[in-house]
Amino acid sequence: MQTLQNDLLLRTARGEQTERAPVWTMRQAGRILPEYRALRAKLSGFIELVTTPHLAAEVTIQPVDRLGVDAAIIFSDILVIPEAMGLPYEMVEKVGPRFPQTIKTESDVKKMTTDGIEEKLSYVMEAISITKKELNGRVPLIGFAGAPFTLFCYMIEGKGSKTFSKPRSLLYENPKLAHQLLQKITDSTIIYLKAQIKAGADIVQVFDSWAGVLGLEQYREFSLKYTQQIVDAIDEVPTIVFGKDQHAARADFGKLNCNVVGMDWTMPIEESRKLIGNDKVLQGNLDPCVLYGSYDLIESETKKMLSSFGKGKHIANLGHGVYPDLDFHKVKHFIDTVKAWKY
Ligand SMILES: Cc1c2[nH]c(c1CCC(=O)O)Cc1[nH]c(c(CCC(=O)O)c1C)Cc1[nH]c(c(CCC(=O)O)c1C)Cc1[nH]c(c(C)c1CCC(=O)O)C2
Numbered sequence: 001m002q003t004l005q006n007d008l009l010l011r012t013a014r015g016e017q018t019e020r021a022p023v024w025t026m027r028q029a030g031r032i033l034p035e036y037r038a039l040r041a042k043l044s045g046f047i048e049l050v051t052t053p054h055l056a057a058e059v060t061i062q063p064v065d066r067l068g069v070d071a072a073i074i075f076s077d078i079l080v081i082p083e084a085m086g087l088p089y090e091m092v093e094k095v096g097p098r099f100p101q102t103i104k105t106e107s108d109v110k111k112m113t114t115d116g117i118e119e120k121l122s123y124v125m126e127a128i129s130i131t132k133k134e135l136n137g138r139v140p141l142i143g144f145a146g147a148p149f150t151l152f153c154y155m156i157e158g159k160g161s162k163t164f165s166k167p168r169s170l171l172y173e174n175p176k177l178a179h180q181l182l183q184k185i186t187d188s189t190i191i192y193l194k195a196q197i198k199a200g201a202d203i204v205q206v207f208d209s210w211a212g213v214l215g216l217e218q219y220r221e222f223s224l225k226y227t228q229q230i231v232d233a234i235d236e237v238p239t240i241v242f243g244k245d246q247h248a249a250r251a252d253f254g255k256l257n258c259n260v261v262g263m264d265w266t267m268p269i270e271e272s273r274k275l276i277g278n279d280k281v282l283q284g285n286l287d288p289c290v291l292y293g294s295y296d297l298i299e300s301e302t303k304k305m306l307s308s309f310g311k312g313k314h315i316a317n318l319g320h321g322v323y324p325d326l327d328f329h330k331v332k333h334f335i336d337t338v339k340a341w342k343y
Pocket residue numbers: 025026027028029030031040046073074075076077078079091093095096097144160207209321
């Protein structure tokens with residue numbers, strides 16, 4: 001195994017006391033960097049970039065060079081799992097993901113397969129191996145997957161939505177079918193994350209981006225139960241669980257078998273620490289909109305956040321991904337502020 005020159009993220013994630021909070025930003029690869037846009041413009045689309053390992057590796061490393069983050073996150077998408085299970089996606093320019101077919105019936109769920117996941121997603125594992133080689137130990141590499149419930153939302157709705165009424169209706173109309181699909185997604189995700197780890201991922205994050213559309217009871221039954229299976233299955237590397245907008249389940253996140261709990265900016269820091277408990281490392285949670293403000297504002301809000309979390313058991317991040325129209329200089333200012341902060 002390669003030794004890392006900067007293993008701050010991994011030490012912090014394991015709960016060790018470190019010299020400062022590590023910092024990275026969700027969705028740091030792609031979106032904001034001019035060199036990403038230049039490369040992207042030469043290609044047929046997003047999917048070509050995701051499925052071409054040396055290009056995915058190049059884009060993964062760009063924010064390490066340009067922003068000085070303490071970790072890289074592999075350039076891919078959460079939707080590669082539905083595709084490998086038999087439900088292909090498209091990425092519509094300026095609109096987002098679309099599934100030409102969606103899951104409606106029992107026979108649709110039957111058609112979803114957990115076979116050959118590792119082979120079908122070998123392009124991701126290859127991108128991870130190339131990235132690890134090219135990073136040459138500069139920073140750790142984060143692997144990731146969507147939480148089963150978030151993928152379930154896309155597979156049934158077929159696209160992004162404010163309400164996700166189709167997947168949420170199915171939870172009431174046919175909970176048994178919902179559970180069958182969620183279990184298949186979970187099984188595929190465990191295989192996939194283990195393959196990412198084998199290929200070189202040093203830590204993995206589970207993104208439950210649509211966690212907030214469910215009430216607590218349903219969240220426990222249709223999401224947490226499956227995320228729990230995933231984190232229980234992974235003991236090779238530290239794990240991060242990010243359930244966006246899911247305030248009611250914060251105490252539950254504290255009991256999950258993961259190392260790190262992600263927080264969005266709507267979750268008050270002191271209150272969340274009390275609910276989640278002292279065992280977990282917390283990740284987050286600056287409002288990405290702070291980065292539209294002045295350099296002074298970015299600095300003062302970042303310092304306020306750091307002092308609220310306090311020293312130790314904190315990975316600095318935004319409360320969600322960087323927005324595409326943010327100026328990367330300002331994102332860098334956030335990162336520089338974290339790196340210079342003295343407790
Ligand atoms: C919900 C979700 C998706 N994908 C992802 C999530 C969970 C995180 C979150 O909540 O933001 C995760 C994701 N998607 C992408 C990454 C790459 C690594 C990173 O920098 O974090 C990661 C971690 C690349 C991408 N995924 C996508 C792009 C933009 C595509 C392009 O360049 O045209 C990138 C860089 C496309 C995508 N993919 C998805 C959407 C809704 C969209 C369209 C809008 C957008 O997010 O830009 C689904």
